[in-house]
Amino acid sequence: MKQHPLCTDTEREPDVMRFAVSAEVKQEWAALQTRRHFLGRTGKVLGWAAMASLLGDHALRGDAPQQNAKGRSDAQAAEPLKLPYFAPKAKRAIYLFMSGGPPQIDLLDYKPNLAALYDKDIPDSVRGGQQLTGMTAGQARFPIAPSHWAFKRYGETGTWVSDLLPNTAKIVDDLTIIKSTNTEAINHEPAIMLMNTGNMNPGKPCLGAWLAYGLGSMNDNLPTFMVLQSKLNMKEDNQPVSSRLWSSGFLSSEYAGVGLRSQGDPVLYISDPNGVSHEVRRKMLDAVNAINQQTFEELGDPETHARIAQYEMAYRMQTSVPELADLSKEPKSTWDLYGPDAKEPGTFAYNCLMARRMAERGVRFTQVYKRGWDVHGNVTGTLPILCQETDRACYALVTDLKQRGLLDDTLVIWAGEFGRTVYSQGGLTPENYGRDHHPRCFTTWMTGGGVRTGITFGETDEYSYNVIKDPVTVRDFNATILHCLGIDHNKLTYKFQGLDQKLTGPTPASVVQGLLA
Amino acid sequence: MTNRGGLAELADRVRPKSKSTQWIWIAALTLSAALVLLPWVVKLDGKPHADWEQFLGRFHPLAVHLPIGLLVLLPLLEIVGRFRPALREAASFVLGFSFASCLFALVLGVLLAFGSGDAGTGVTLHESGGIVLTIGVLLCLLARPWWSSGNVPYVYPALLTCTLLALVWTAHQGGSLTHGSNYLTQYMPASLKRWTTFGTTPPATSFYAKRINPILDANCAGCHGTGKVQGGLRLDSYESLMKGGQDGPAIVAGKPEESLLLVRVTLPPSHKQFMPAEGKPPLKAEQIAWIKAWIEQGASPTAVSLAGISIHEDRPELPLQPVGDYSSLTPEIRRMAQGQGAKLMPVSKKPEDGLILYTVDASASFNDSQLAQFQKFAPYIVEAELGRTAVTDASFDTLKQFTHLRALHLEETQVTGDGISKLAPLSQLTYLNLSGTKVTAAAVVSLSSMKNLRQIYLYNTPAQPAPASEPRNPLAANAP
Numbered sequence: 001m002k003q004h005p006l007c008t009d010t011e012r013e014p015d016v017m018r019f020a021v022s023a024e025v026k027q028e029w030a031a032l033q034t035r036r037h038f039l040g041r042t043g044k045v046l047g048w049a050a051m052a053s054l055l056g057d058h059a060l061r062g063d064a065p066q067q068n069a070k071g072r073s074d075a076q077a078a079e080p081l082k083l084p085y086f087a088p089k090a091k092r093a094i095y096l097f098m099s100g101g102p103p104q105i106d107l108l109d110y111k112p113n114l115a116a117l118y119d120k121d122i123p124d125s126v127r128g129g130q131q132l133t134g135m136t137a138g139q140a141r142f143p144i145a146p147s148h149w150a151f152k153r154y155g156e157t158g159t160w161v162s163d164l165l166p167n168t169a170k171i172v173d174d175l176t177i178i179k180s181t182n183t184e185a186i187n188h189e190p191a192i193m194l195m196n197t198g199n200m201n202p203g204k205p206c207l208g209a210w211l212a213y214g215l216g217s218m219n220d221n222l223p224t225f226m227v228l229q230s231k232l233n234m235k236e237d238n239q240p241v242s243s244r245l246w247s248s249g250f251l252s253s254e255y256a257g258v259g260l261r262s263q264g265d266p267v268l269y270i271s272d273p274n275g276v277s278h279e280v281r282r283k284m285l286d287a288v289n290a291i292n293q294q295t296f297e298e299l300g301d302p303e304t305h306a307r308i309a310q311y312e313m314a315y316r317m318q319t320s321v322p323e324l325a326d327l328s329k330e331p332k333s334t335w336d337l338y339g340p341d342a343k344e345p346g347t348f349a350y351n352c353l354m355a356r357r358m359a360e361r362g363v364r365f366t367q368v369y370k371r372g373w374d375v376h377g378n379v380t381g382t383l384p385i386l387c388q389e390t391d392r393a394c395y396a397l398v399t400d401l402k403q404r405g406l407l408d409d410t411l412v413i414w415a416g417e418f419g420r421t422v423y424s425q426g427g428l429t430p431e432n433y434g435r436d437h438h439p440r441c442f443t444t445w446m447t448g449g450g451v452r453t454g455i456t457f458g459e460t461d462e463y464s465y466n467v468i469k470d471p472v473t474v475r476d477f478n479a480t481i482l483h484c485l486g487i488d489h490n491k492l493t494y495k496f497q498g499l500d501q502k503l504t505g506p507t508p509a510s511v512v513q514g515l516l517a
Numbered sequence: 518m519t520n521r522g523g524l525a526e527l528a529d530r531v532r533p534k535s536k537s538t539q540w541i542w543i544a545a546l547t548l549s550a551a552l553v554l555l556p557w558v559v560k561l562d563g564k565p566h567a568d569w570e571q572f573l574g575r576f577h578p579l580a581v582h583l584p585i586g587l588l589v590l591l592p593l594l595e596i597v598g599r600f601r602p603a604l605r606e607a608a609s610f611v612l613g614f615s616f617a618s619c620l621f622a623l624v625l626g627v628l629l630a631f632g633s634g635d636a637g638t639g640v641t642l643h644e645s646g647g648i649v650l651t652i653g654v655l656l657c658l659l660a661r662p663w664w665s666s667g668n669v670p671y672v673y674p675a676l677l678t679c680t681l682l683a684l685v686w687t688a689h690q691g692g693s694l695t696h697g698s699n700y701l702t703q704y705m706p707a708s709l710k711r712w713t714t715f716g717t718t719p720p721a722t723s724f725y726a727k728r729i730n731p732i733l734d735a736n737c738a739g740c741h742g743t744g745k746v747q748g749g750l751r752l753d754s755y756e757s758l759m760k761g762g763q764d765g766p767a768i769v770a771g772k773p774e775e776s777l778l779l780v781r782v783t784l785p786p787s788h789k790q791f792m793p794a795e796g797k798p799p800l801k802a803e804q805i806a807w808i809k810a811w812i813e814q815g816a817s818p819t820a821v822s823l824a825g826i827s828i829h830e831d832r833p834e835l836p837l838q839p840v841g842d843y844s845s846l847t848p849e850i851r852r853m854a855q856g857q858g859a860k861l862m863p864v865s866k867k868p869e870d871g872l873i874l875y876t877v878d879a880s881a882s883f884n885d886s887q888l889a890q891f892q893k894f895a896p897y898i899v900e901a902e903l904g905r906t907a908v909t910d911a912s913f914d915t916l917k918q919f920t921h922l923r924a925l926h927l928e929e930t931q932v933t934g935d936g937i938s939k940l941a942p943l944s945q946l947t948y949l950n951l952s953g954t955k956v957t958a959a960a961v962v963s964l965s966s967m968k969n970l971r972q973i974y975l976y977n978t979p980a981q982p983a984p985a986s987e988p989r990n991p992l993a994a995n996a997p
Contacts, residue, residue, distance in 0.1 A: 083863060083865060083866050084864070084865045084866070085865060085866055086865050086866070086867065086870075087864050087865045087867070087870045088864075088865070156801060157798055158798045158799075218862075218875055218877060219877045219878060220858075220878045221877075221878060331977060333977070360904065360905075361877060362875070362877040362902075403952075403974070403976040404928065404950075404952050404953075404974060404976050405926075405928065405948070405950040405952060405972065405974030405976070408948060408972065409924075486865055
């Protein structure tokens with residue numbers, strides 16, 4: 001959870017000063033002050049000297065670039081991007097992220113021939129030299145575990161869908177199901193980083209941050225990029241998700257995702273505390289901004305501006321977020337569609353409804369996390385719970401966007417970190433089995449603005465182990481998402497560490513034309 | 518020289534001076550005739566031939582740049598040669614070399630087209646251009662000696678000019694073949710495009726192009742197309758569809774029962790010959806009905822509509838009309854954003870894609886009079902997001918001037934639909950969102966004259982069509 005910018009030490013400083021302070025402490029404080037001043041000044045002198053040698057002596061005369069009303073220098077105001085490169089089909093995106101790796105074989109990648117191969121070992125020829133995780137590498141055998149659930153054909157497209165997803169089945173004709181997504185990462189942290197930021201190592205900006213940076217905001221009163229985490233149920237074995245996944249990396253921190261809390265106020269300190277009026281807060285904010293601006297003029301760190309911008313955003317969110325989170329005016333049809341779960345803040349269904357409301361209010365990118373898909377064991381016990389929590393909500397979100405006319409320019413993405421193995425992790429019984437991580441193929445889907453709907457893209461072999469047609473790498477996946485939003489993934493770059501960094505990284509990536517409308 | 522008639526004088530001047538020049542002329546004319554007959558001798562039949570032909574042919578793009586460069590150099594040599602005669606002497610050699618390289622490039626070009634099975638008007642036009650050009654260079658080569666001796670003043674310069682024009686035209690044809698015909702005009706400024714009427718392709722109008730080809734493209738061309746040609750059958754163009762494959766004709770006009778394409782897609786799915794093969798979804802009943810009716814009624818490539826066929830959503834995608842350049846208004850656009858929270862933002866980096874009017878930051882306070890302030894930007898606004906604002910039916914008076922409007926959001930506003938028919942002149946409007954308003958079915962029906970309106974959203978309105986699961990295109994349901 002990103003801390004609300006209004007909740008910082010600056011707010012509490014006056015309290016400290018109100019204590020009765022002894023003479024010794026005061027003296028020590030003064031000594032500290034002078035030492036700080038000395039060190040601070042020394043630093044500044046050195047800084048001036050360095051700057052003067054770099055910029056010539058005009059830097060010393062103080063005729064630095066003029067500041068405009070917002071307190072940004074003109075050089076910054078004329079930022080290069082903030083635009084789609086070409087007319088986009090989608091203006092915004094909602095990314096439903098299933099953390100942990102949903103088992104494609106049990107959900108959407110139907111493999112009828114596996115039933116006959118129950119408990120037989122998966123052929124070495126299929127597995128090839130596949131690297132396995134530490135969790136199954138020591139297994140003596142790799143018995144095939146066919147899906148416990150039956151599949152049926154749905155929609156005009158006759159797409160096979162598992163009994164686990166009765167609601168998703170109703171919208172298959174609206175989906176683009178990608179069976180050939182594949183990743184290079186086999187463990188959670190690298191895999192989830194790769195899906196979210198395009199790189200296995202932390203420190204890179206995530207997809208949402210790139211979009212915020214590249215496209216800018218449509219609504220000045222809400223963050224461009226918002227993150228919603230869904231509640232856990234007690235039965236899940238949950239891998240954590242960290243704020244690294246929605247960080248802005250080396251981009252200015254105003255592009256980082258802003259989370260909404262699932263309990264109490266959606267944002268901390270969003271309401272005025274007792275005895276503090278809105279005007280007082282505004283005055284305080286103006287004072288803090290003035291001090292920050294002064295700091296910027298002294299040090300020139302652009303992050304100071306990011307901080308000012310975040311304070312201002314927080315102030316504006318005081319009015320916009322309560323309106324956003326007020327579901328009381330939703331018609332009955334909304335609750336009929338999303339189901340009773342949606343009334344409880346923090347559930348995946350509630351978050352999907354919030355995502356729709358954010359789309360209506362011009363939030364550029366909303367990412368909804370659902371944890372718990374790491375089904376190493378007890379698949380038959382865990383999967384029905386996960387699907388019950390998510391299936392109806394996904395269906396409701398897509399249907400709701402569609403009926404309100406929002407699906408035409410909203411891209412909805414459903415994806416996990418990787419897939420899961422066809423062979424059982426641990427013992428295989430007719431009642432239960434486990435599935436380990438599987439990077440070589442996994443199923444994702446998209447719908448809405450920019451993508452061709454009613455198609456299944458890519459194919460896997462009979463074991464759902466290797467991609468045999470139209471592979472889509474994570475880089476291609478991300479390039480395609482950017483394309484739908486009007487961005488050439490090769491052009492959205494930011495110079496850092498001597499490289500023109502981009503979401504898709506230095507390895508060539510391509511927009512998957514077959515997925516586009 | 519005596520003062521005789523012009524023609525006789527010319528004849529006198531160009532009369533062959535010796536036997537050898539006579540032979541040169543005969544050889545040149547024979548060669549020209551041979552070149553003219555080339556397209557009939559080496560017929561481009563659209564079938565690939567020997568690999569070695571393709572191998573050599575692929576050097577054609579490499580070779581053509583030689584004559585292009587040399588011929589462009591020629592006028593320069595001739596003009597500058599007035600002052601530096603040495604250059605003029607070189608012109609003769611350059612011209613001779615141009616001719617040789619033209620011949621060489623022409624041969625390679627024919628090999629390329631013949632070997633790789635290229636055919637079609639683009640290729641034949643390019644080929645004819647190459648032949649005309651080569652003959653032109655040859656004539657220049659023969660005419661130049663008279664001109665340089667001062668006997669015939671204008672024939673050579675005129676010939677050279679024509680040849681250079683032929684060069685430009687032929688090179689353009691060749692470029693269109695490799696880069697696509699809109700390569701040059703794709704990024705032309707919008708205003709220039711409209712002025713020259715370049716770069717706008719007519720929308721597909723025939724039943725084949727609109728209905729049949731997309732079915733074949735989506736379901737069949739994967740195996741019967743440029744990539745794979747299973748059973749010798751290609752289905753990616755009308756010509757190849759009518760040609761059929763190894764098993765016989767795919768389409769027999771007027772006779773659906775003899776048309777193998779239709780037979781194969783209507784077999785029981787378990788049948789060995791059922792198409793599409795490999796477990797792909799079978800064609801929809803509706804698609805089969807279209808194909809059948811199309812064959813029955815003559816399988817024409819140009820027929821626009823068929824008797825007895827009704828098609829839902831029969832509204833072709835409208836090619837986007839570029840809006841004018843609003844760059845000069847940029848300061849004013851910025852000022853508007855600072856004033857009231859509503860702002861105009863460009864659709865993309867290209868100004869001709871237009872502007873979007875966003876009101877989300879002004880939302881509840883944005884009303885009809887504020888909308889009216891955006892009137893002066895009307896021709897540049899392609900999308901108006903007025904959802905959740907305070908606009909009312911009075912806004913239609915302003916909106917009807919947004920002549921390039923493609924999408925209009927009025928959801929959750931006070932609009933009742935009274936006067937909505939004022940939007941009728943907005944010929945480019947394809948999307949209208951009225952969800953959550955008080956708009957009535959009667960008001961919506963008044964929009965049925967708007968042929969390009971593809972989506973009307975009426976969720977949560979009195980006008981919502983009975984099955985809530987079908988929000989798209991309610992006009993189809995309402996219209997008689």
